[in-house]
Amino acid sequence: MASPQEIDAFLAGAERRAFKQAVYAVRDHHHALDIVQNAMLSLVERYREKPPEQLPLLFQRILRNAIHDHFRRARVRDFWVRLVSPLRDKDDEHGETLESLAGHLESPQRDGPEQRSSGNEELAIIEAAISELPARQREAFLLRYWEELDVAETAEAMGCSEGSVKTHCFRAVAALAEKLKIKGISP
Amino acid sequence: MNEQEIIGSVTRALHRGTRELDAATVARLSALRHHAVTHADTPIRGGSGTLAWTQRHTWISGLLVILLLFAGWTYMHKQELASGVDTDLLLLTGELPPGVYADRVFAPWLQGYRR
Numbered sequence: 001m002a003s004p005q006e007i008d009a010f011l012a013g014a015e016r017r018a019f020k021q022a023v024y025a026v027r028d029h030h031h032a033l034d035i036v037q038n039a040m041l042s043l044v045e046r047y048r049e050k051p052p053e054q055l056p057l058l059f060q061r062i063l064r065n066a067i068h069d070h071f072r073r074a075r076v077r078d079f080w081v082r083l084v085s086p087l088r089d090k091d092d093e094h095g096e097t098l099e100s101l102a103g104h105l106e107s108p109q110r111d112g113p114e115q116r117s118s119g120n121e122e123l124a125i126i127e128a129a130i131s132e133l134p135a136r137q138r139e140a141f142l143l144r145y146w147e148e149l150d151v152a153e154t155a156e157a158m159g160c161s162e163g164s165v166k167t168h169c170f171r172a173v174a175a176l177a178e179k180l181k182i183k184g185i186s187p
Numbered sequence: 188m189n190e191q192e193i194i195g196s197v198t199r200a201l202h203r204g205t206r207e208l209d210a211a212t213v214a215r216l217s218a219l220r221h222h223a224v225t226h227a228d229t230p231i232r233g234g235s236g237t238l239a240w241t242q243r244h245t246w247i248s249g250l251l252v253i254l255l256l257f258a259g260w261t262y263m264h265k266q267e268l269a270s271g272v273d274t275d276l277l278l279l280t281g282e283l284p285p286g287v288y289a290d291r292v293f294a295p296w297l298q299g300y301r302r
Binding site for chain 1: 202
């Protein structure tokens with residue numbers, strides 16, 4: 001069983017990456033903080049009995065579910081808002097979800113303050129390229145190479161086969177290489 | 188640019204991004220962590236209020252909904268019976284308004300009602 005100190009130490013090491021992962025997925029600073037908060041609370045409330053070595057994988061699964069829940073709630077909210085809103089425009093009635101709207105929020109002025117303050121063009125380009133990846137490819141790339149989970153752990157966190165993880169990672173790397181090449185960034 | 192170089196380049200940049208998070212976000216994350224760890228024994232989910240209470244007491248909430256539905260059904264049933272008695276009284280005492288007899292659907296309805 002993980003002690004409160006062990007959980008605190010683990011979360012202290014993981015919280016920034018978790019926040020960034022949420023930002024890459026939802027592209028909203030405040031929603032990302034909400035997601036991380038929910039993930040932290042879920043980990044402590046439900047899994048504090050687990051041994052400390054299991055926390056990283058559990059936290060990744062919780063975080064991923066929290067991100068998916070965010071989009072699910074947004075879709076439901078969007079549906080009801082469209083249904084009852086007397087001001088809805090006919091042009092908007094093509095099933096555009098908040099998840100797809102998030103894809104349009106790419107201008108620098110809409111990014112979170114952490115991006116504005118970095119002032120690093122290369123970092124901004126790389127982070128934008130990560131955000132633009134399809135969700136499964138982004139998840140696989142971040143879990144496998146950033147969180148440094150092995151293929152089996154990544155597959156467990158994503159709820160898919162190891163073969164799928166390898167495919168998603170391969171495609172993510174190829175897509176990133178292409179995007180970075182276009183932007184003139186070399187390693 | 189080979190695969191490992193791309194992975195290395197991207198992950199190094201992402202790590203740098205986490206190190207360069209603004210102070211307000213870092214403080215907020217720290218506060219969220221502190222709250223989560225120190226309030227582990229407190230039921231935080233759902234906050235306070237009626238909705239949160241129903242979320243925490245699912246069985247009682249379900250039972251209340253069933254009781255409400257049953258009460259509604261009983262009330263409607265009694266109203267229906269009372270309405271039937273009123274109609275009988277009006278027919279027996281002949282106190283229906285004259286306009287009713289001119290209504291084309293009244294005669295077929297009365298036939299069915301008598302049955």
